[in-house]
Every structure is written in C-alpha cells, then in structure tokens.
Amino acid sequence: MTDGYLIVGLGNPGPEYELTRHNAGFLALDYLADQRGWPLNSEKWQGICGSGRLGAARIFLVKPQTYMNRSGDCVARFADFHRIEAGRILVIHDDLDLPAGKIKVAAKGGAGGHNGIRSLIQQLGSPDFVRLKIGIGRPPRNEDGQGIPIERYVLSAFSGDELELFNSRLPLIQEAAELFISQGVERCMSQINGRTAEQQRP
Structure with a gap:
C-alpha cells in the first residue's frame, strides 16, 4: 500500500x-x-482531481462526477490505482443528523442513509474510511409535523444564513483535514469533535 492519502468531496x-x-x-x-x-x-475515472503535498505526505483529491449514488465507482478506481487503503481515505460530506454548521470526524461507520457513503462502502468493500461530516440539519416542520421531503431538502440551495454559516466553518474543515493527515484520525477526532458548539463558532 502507498503512504499517500485520498481526500474525497x-x-x-x-x-x-x-x-x-x-x-x-x-x-x-x-x-x-x-x-x-x-x-x-484534471479529469480521470469520472472525477475532477488534483494532487499536492502536506509535509512528506502525497495528497490526492477527487470530486466524483458520477452523481451522488454512484460516487463509489470513481473513488474505488482512484484508491485501487494509487493503492490507498480505506483508513487513508477522508470523505467530506453533508450530514442530516448533525445541526447545521456542526463539524464531526468519524473513523468509520455505516451509510446513515447517505447514498454517496453507501456507494463508497459497496465499491470499496469496506466501511473503514474516515468521514468529515458537515451538519446541514433536518428540514423544519410545521405545526402538523409536515416538512420538506428529505430528497428535496438536500437538493435545495443553502439559504443565505446557512451559506454564511457554512462558509464560516470552512477553516475548521481545512484544519480537520490537515490534522487527519499530519497526526492521524484519533488525534483529529479528539481535537475537532471535542470542541463545543460555542468553540466551533468563528
């Protein structure tokens, strides 16, 4: 296996x-x-990609262009070609079950209803890749308990306030990605997940 890392958005x-x-x-x-x-x-294996270095580590980046529910097709080909094991893959994705703006790192896990994560697990043959989750919250409900269907909600544009909040978290997301590469997933989770909501505010 290579000592490189793959970061997927x-x-x-x-x-x-x-x-x-x-x-x-x-x-x-x-x-x-x-x-x-x-x-x-550059484009390769149905993904927009790039590469760089962080210290001595070689970093590969990819944005699958296969649509969400087939993301694993692209990512598995990158991982296979560069011989990157699952534990060196960091996947950045939205998460309905986290409050909007909350950032959380997880070493492994299930799909949690996320079609992109489900595709990666299937195609990589492992759930052991690292996840950098970006909270988007769930759609609000009215007095009758009705809300926007989940599929429509996630495919709708951020509101102005949501986009401002998301943009304010981008430096924290960068910090998390770099901690994962430089110090490992356990240290990354300790540093990022241990912060209170107040501490995660810009």
Whole structure:
C-alpha cells in the first residue's frame, strides 16, 4: 500500500446543484484545494482531481462526477490505482443528523442513509474510511409535523444564513483535514469533535 492519502468531496455535478446542501463536500474540497494551492485541474475515472503535498505526505483529491449514488465507482478506481487503503481515505460530506454548521470526524461507520457513503462502502468493500461530516440539519416542520421531503431538502440551495454559516466553518474543515493527515484520525477526532458548539463558532 502507498503512504499517500485520498481526500474525497461528495456532491452532484452541474451548475444546478452547485450551492445545494448535498454539495457541501464539493464546496469544502474546493476551499481546501484553493487554500493549499492544490489545483483541481484534471479529469480521470469520472472525477475532477488534483494532487499536492502536506509535509512528506502525497495528497490526492477527487470530486466524483458520477452523481451522488454512484460516487463509489470513481473513488474505488482512484484508491485501487494509487493503492490507498480505506483508513487513508477522508470523505467530506453533508450530514442530516448533525445541526447545521456542526463539524464531526468519524473513523468509520455505516451509510446513515447517505447514498454517496453507501456507494463508497459497496465499491470499496469496506466501511473503514474516515468521514468529515458537515451538519446541514433536518428540514423544519410545521405545526402538523409536515416538512420538506428529505430528497428535496438536500437538493435545495443553502439559504443565505446557512451559506454564511457554512462558509464560516470552512477553516475548521481545512484544519480537520490537515490534522487527519499530519497526526492521524484519533488525534483529529479528539481535537475537532471535542470542541463545543460555542468553540466551533468563528
């Protein structure tokens, strides 16, 4: 196996999805790539990709262009080619079960109803990749307990306040990704997940 790392941002391709809640992973990866000077300027295996270095570590980045429910097709090919084991893959994605703006790192787990994560587990043959979860919250409900259907909610654009909150978390997301690479997942979880909501505020 290689000593490189693969950072994946999940989302859907196309301008109609660009600022939707389900594209939080794409947006976060774009930010990380821009901040680090790792241009996402090539296409391979149905993904937009780039690479760079963090210290001695070689970093590969990819945004699958296969639509969310087939994200694993692209990611598995990258991982196989570069011989990157699951524990060295960091997947950045939206999470309905976290409050909007909350950031959480998990070493492994199930799909939690997320189609992109389900596809990765199936195609990688392992749930042991690391997840950097970006909370988007669940749709609000009215007095009758009715709300926007989940599928419509995640494919809808961030509100102005939500986008402002998301953008304020981008430096924390970058910090989490770099901690994972430089100090490992346990240290990353301790540093990021241990912060209170107040401490996660900009």
